[in-house]
Amino acid sequence: MSADSTPGPGIPGTPASSGPRRRARGRRRKPRATHRKALTVAVWTAAGIVAVGGTGLGYVYFKLNGNLSTVDINQALGTDRPAKADNGSQNILVLGSDTRAGGNRKLGGGEDDGSARSDTAMIVHIYEGHKKASVVSIPRDTLVDRPECTDTDGDTHDAADGVMFNSAYSTGGAACAVKTVESITDLRMDHYLEVDFRGFQKLIDELGGVEVTTRQDIKDPDSHLDLKAGTHQLTGEQALGLVRTRHGVGDGSDLGRIQLQQAFVKALVAQVRDVGVFTNPKKLYDLADTATKTVTTDSDLGSVNALLSWANGLKGISPADMTMITMPVQYDPADLNRVLLDENKAQLVWTALKNDRPIPRAATTGTATGQAKGVVNAA
Known part of the structure; x- marks a missing residue:
């Protein structure tokens, strides 16, 4: 689920409704200091905090x-x-929140019903030695068995079978989202990071936009995106539209949107490494101020010192050292707008990460794709 320049699912860093449903179980050279930003920006964390x-x-x-x-x-x-x-x-669970209340209503394109959804979800696995990483995107439309969970207010939420993955967040917030991911993967989530629509848009604008090349026209009224084929310097609003687009590319599924998201992350990393923020103290401060206002972390990362220490530990990871895949799924024959976990192939992913090994190529061979690969690339 990646753009042409995205490493494949092998060794990290190498090129690479109604009706019954089955249930899922649930290029200029820059100083080396810029490399420490690559992963944190890739997962939409606090750009500029380290510096x-x-x-x-x-x-x-x-x-x-x-x-x-x-x-x-x-x-x-x-x-x-x-x-x-x-x-x-x-392992870090990264969520992009799809809040419909308040200022996010216009950006989300939905009703102001006061709810929040995990529009984007990624498991970021940092390998021993912190030199490589694998990123596994979880389709929000995956039908899962959600476990009983207790939210951070102490309220308990009943388990539910065959529900969409993003219902975990809308039901019980961050804690229930983490509980559901751990139930599916049997992997401990060591940290949690979340950013919402407005924060993402403002960060892109403060970076000066992100340059991408689209291989075809993309028009999706739901995400308010209208781009002709060619090279574009995306504003924050356009970037947000791109990572939310599904109907304008590929087969119109959430899987195609994930392919766009992963391609955009690669372009964003390249932009940050080339934008010169490390020689502009005001831009650094503005970025850090915006990021810390819009990012939510687990309590272990809940201070600038903690984020600084954590990010410094990742400074050896560059974009070329990141493998990006989508959790292995198949379309639900009862409702093609939903997907089901391909349990055998997914187990290859979870076993590899549990053993700190590269994700085997067999894990994504023959799975549903979304058919949007290569539509967007770094310019």
Whole structure:
């Protein structure tokens, strides 16, 4: 599920309704300092935090710390969870929230019903040594068996069978989303990161836009996107439209949208490495201020110092070291707008990550794709 330049699902860093349903179980050279930003930007985290933190200005720390929102995942989920890895590898659940309330209503294109949905979900696996990473996108339309979960307010939500994956977040927030992912994968999520529509759009605008090349016209009134084939410097609004588009590309499914999202992430990483923010203190501060206002983290990452330390540990990971795939699924024959987990192939993914191994190519061979590969590439 990647653009032409996206590494394949082999060794990380190498090129690469109604009716019954089956249930799923649920290029200029820049200083090396820019490399530490690659992964954090790729997962829509705090662009600029590392460099700003290095200024040592106490008031900057105080201001940015006050911006951060956190959720105590560990407290909500308790001890009945998969074990932590003991080799230094990490799994991070990254969600892009599809909130329909308030200022996000216009951006979301939906009704202001006060609800929130996980429009984008990715498991980011950092390998031992923190030199490579694999990213597994989870289609929001996957039918799963959602486990009983307790949210961060202490309210318990009943289990449900054969429901869409993104219902976990809309039902019980971050804690239930993490619980559902851990139930599907049997992998411990060590950290949680979330960003909403407005934050994503503003970050792109403050970066000066992101340059991409589209191989065909893309027009999707639902996401408010209208692009002719060619090279574009996307504004924040256009970038948001691109990562939300599904009806304008491929087979019109959520899987095609994921392919666009993964291609855009690659373009975004390239843009950040070439934009010169590391020589512009004001731009750095503006980026960090916006990011910390719009990102939500687990409590373990809930300070600028913690984010700084964590991001510094990832500084060896560049875009070429990232493998991006989509969780293996097949279309639901009862409703082609839904997908079902391909359990045998998905187990290849979870076993590989649990053992800190590369994802085998067999895991994504013959799975549903979305047919939007190559529609968008870094310019």
